[in-house]
Amino acid sequence: MSVLASLSPRALGAPESGIVELVNYARGREGLIPLWVGEGDLPTPDFIARAASEALLAGETFYTWQRGIPELRAALSRYYARHFGAVLPAEHFYVVGSGMQAIKLGLEALTSPGDDVVYLTPAWPNFAAAAELSGARTIPVTLDFSGGRWRLDLDRVAAAITPKTRVLFVNTPSNPTGWTATREDLSALISIARRHGLWIMADEIYARYHYAGGRAASFLDVMEEGDRVLFVNSFSKNWSMTGWRVGWIVAPPEMGQVIENLVQYSTSGVPQFLQRGAVAALDEGDAFVQANIDKAARNRDLLCDALIATNRVETLKPDGALYAFLKIDGVTDSRLAALDIVDRTGVGLAPGTAFGPGGELFMRACFLRDPKDVAEAADRLARYIAAR
Numbered sequence: 001m002s003v004l005a006s007l008s009p010r011a012l013g014a015p016e017s018g019i020v021e022l023v024n025y026a027r028g029r030e031g032l033i034p035l036w037v038g039e040g041d042l043p044t045p046d047f048i049a050r051a052a053s054e055a056l057l058a059g060e061t062f063y064t065w066q067r068g069i070p071e072l073r074a075a076l077s078r079y080y081a082r083h084f085g086a087v088l089p090a091e092h093f094y095v096v097g098s099g100m101q102a103i104k105l106g107l108e109a110l111t112s113p114g115d116d117v118v119y120l121t122p123a124w125p126n127f128a129a130a131a132e133l134s135g136a137r138t139i140p141v142t143l144d145f146s147g148g149r150w151r152l153d154l155d156r157v158a159a160a161i162t163p164k165t166r167v168l169f170v171n172t173p174s175n176p177t178g179w180t181a182t183r184e185d186l187s188a189l190i191s192i193a194r195r196h197g198l199w200i201m202a203d204e205i206y207a208r209y210h211y212a213g214g215r216a217a218s219f220l221d222v223m224e225e226g227d228r229v230l231f232v233n234s235f236s237k238n239w240s241m242t243g244w245r246v247g248w249i250v251a252p253p254e255m256g257q258v259i260e261n262l263v264q265y266s267t268s269g270v271p272q273f274l275q276r277g278a279v280a281a282l283d284e285g286d287a288f289v290q291a292n293i294d295k296a297a298r299n300r301d302l303l304c305d306a307l308i309a310t311n312r313v314e315t316l317k318p319d320g321a322l323y324a325f326l327k328i329d330g331v332t333d334s335r336l337a338a339l340d341i342v343d344r345t346g347v348g349l350a351p352g353t354a355f356g357p358g359g360e361l362f363m364r365a366c367f368l369r370d371p372k373d374v375a376e377a378a379d380r381l382a383r384y385i386a387a388r
Contacts, residue, residue: 015129018335018354026342033369033377036338036348038124038175038322039242040295040368044277045288048239052277064272066260068095068248072275075282076248082286083208086220091253094260095275097267099205099234099247104130105262106230106249110199111136111166118160119169120152122177122325122352122359127169127203139165142358143179145327148316150179154188161196168193171203173216176325176355176364178318180210183217190222190229199228205237206321208289211297216320230255237322237368238289239281246270246278292368296322299367299374306378310385324365325352330388334363345380 004012022036043049067073073090080086096102103126111117113135119127121140128138141160143150157168170189172181181189193200202219210216219229231250236242249259263269300317303324307313312329326349331337334351341363342348352362367374 010133010135014133015125017125019125019350021335021354022338022342022348022350025339026348029342029346031346032342032348033346033373033380034348035365035367035369035377036350038366039236040240040292040322040366041370041373042240042292044240044244045285047284048241048277048281051280052273055273055276060272060276062272064269064275066263066269067256068093068270069272069275069279072279072282075279076250079282080220080250083215084218084220088250089253091256092250094249094251094256094263095270095278096247096249096263097270098245099203099232099236100126100130101245101266102232102234102247102249103127103201103203104134105259105266106201106232106251107131107134107136107167108262109251109255109258110201110230114164115167116162116165117167117169118157118165120157120171120174120179121357122174122355122362123171124175125354125356127171128356131169136166137164140357143174143177145358148314150174150177150325152179152181152185154185154192157189158192161192161198165196165198167199167201169201169203170219171205173206173209173318173320175206175321176323176350176352176359176362178321178323178325180216180319180321183221186217186219187222190219190227194227199230202229202231203233204231205233208238209293209296209322210320211300211317212319235278235281238292239285240288240292241277241281244274244277246274295371296368299369299371300324302371303365303367303374303378306375306382307385310382312385312388322366322368324367325359326363326365327361328363328385328388331361331363334359334361338363341381341384345384347377347380347384 234247352359
């Protein structure tokens with residue numbers, strides 16, 4: 001028996017990331033402008049790195065609180081009061097090793113093998129893959145696309161629910177489409193969840209990146225006592241901390257021991273010195289986050305205006321998140337197109353085939369970068385499109 005044949009079918013079934021495939025194909029090329037992954041080009045700011053460095057040098061290198069150090073959980077409570085108007089005591093917050101782990105542990109807590117999970121697509125591919133690895137069956141509900149804009153069909157969501165459905169996963173503002181739920185959308189979704197006794201897993205990582213002003217609508221705005229909503233989030237996007245791998249869960253305090261146990265048997269906790277940096281991010285980082293949001297807004301306009309002007313790109317400026325999701329005239333296989341574009345232009349885009357049903361004809365570009373790089377990428381792409 002070969003080595004691979006002896007492995008778990010579930011592990012063997014884990015799909016290769018269509019985004020990472022492109023990154024591995026062209027990483028490190030001279031003149032590359034990498035718009036393919038969801039991160040900015042700034043390193044973590046000094047005030048965050050310094051807080052973590054000082055804690056590391058002070059010897060905060062031992063096993064720590066499984067649910068997160070008390071100071072960080074209290075800082076999260078303050079952050080939600082400040083930006084969401086939510087009164088959530090520290091007992092609602094659980095620190096984990098990235099937003100990805102928040103999703104994985106949330107799925108382990110809420111689903112059993114054979115359960116159904118409904119999610120909106122096109123979507124960041126890691127959620128569906130994580131659900132399948134946990135033994136759940138994923139049921140995609142495709143957003144409608146017309147006139148360059150994405151829309152939610154609530155009847156389609158309701159029709160996707162089966163007797164085995166346990167979780168409705170909602171990412172808003174959306175990666176990759178930029179679709180941003182209204183307060184009315186969220187009220188309707190939570191009504192569906194109540195009617196069927198479902199949990200909602202809410203990924204609101206891009207809530208601050210909302211280009212109509214202020215933050216995007218949150219399930220926190222429409223929840224009532226007894227509603228089953230588990231929030232997953234990360235320090236990655238707001239504070240330029242993608243490489244830190246620190247995230248959090250917001251969940252009822254009654255789940256505390258369950259989440260602690262799941263942390264224990266996965267990572268046994270987030271390094272304490274990293275958590276000190278996360279405290280600094282929350283308490284001292286509002287100006288830095290706002291600068292990132294302002295930069296993203298300018299670059300969104302710069303990139304989208306240039307590509308829409310070709311008259312061969314179907315898209316509108318996204319309402320939220322960090323991505324332009326582009327439908328380029330004549331592209332019928334976005335994976336092959338992404339390989340061709342990076343070869344011919346040096347611009348790295350993520351193929352829409354990586355984002356599930358509804359994304360196949362699209363390309364994703366992350367615009368949280370130096371404006372000069374975004375302008376150069378837009379120019380290269382416009383010339384590539386004109387030559388097709």
